[in-house]
Amino acid sequence: MKQTLTRRMARILAAVALGSATAVLLTAPAKAGPAGANGYCFEGELCLYRLLAGGERVDYYIPDSDFTDDNYWYLSGSTWAQSYLTVNNTASRAENLDLSCSAVLWQLVGGSGTSVVMYPGMRISDMANVDFDNKASAVTWRCP
Ligand SMILES: [Ca+2]
Numbered sequence: 001m002k003q004t005l006t007r008r009m010a011r012i013l014a015a016v017a018l019g020s021a022t023a024v025l026l027t028a029p030a031k032a033g034p035a036g037a038n039g040y041c042f043e044g045e046l047c048l049y050r051l052l053a054g055g056e057r058v059d060y061y062i063p064d065s066d067f068t069d070d071n072y073w074y075l076s077g078s079t080w081a082q083s084y085l086t087v088n089n090t091a092s093r094a095e096n097l098d099l100s101c102s103a104v105l106w107q108l109v110g111g112s113g114t115s116v117v118m119y120p121g122m123r124i125s126d127m128a129n130v131d132f133d134n135k136a137s138a139v140t141w142r143c144p
């Protein structure tokens with residue numbers, strides 16, 4: 001329970017940090033990518049993949065209502081670098097590496113339309129199996 005609350009607080013703090021960062025960056029060039037994304041997929045994150053095997057990926061730790069301003073990361077040598085490829089409507093594989101919260105993928109920007117609930121630790125090796133290939137446009141989280 002404590003861990004869950006701590007995690008939820010971390011999400012809230014990250015969202016607040018994102019809000020202030022956005023305000024500061026209003027006059028600067030937009031930097032594509034969800035808050036905290038770096039191409040590395042760690043516990044607590046939702047990892048989306050563009051292809052069924054290998055290829056580009058992107059990691060989400062907090063809610064993101066719009067994938068159109070998020071870019072994938074690709075393996076450059078031994079490190080992940082930002083790709084020009086946009087996440088919106090292109091993800092074909094997904095892993096929820098959060099072991100206590102469910103990630104909900106949404107068909108439409110803003111978090112509406114059809115959705116797919118990814119329970120803690122759940123992996124979908126082919127989003128076509130749940131009729132969601134190249135559809136994801138937003139993510140929210142449900143924590144116990
Ligand atoms: Ca976004």
Ligand SMILES: [Ca+2]
Binds near residue numbers: 089135
């Ligand atoms: Ca979509």
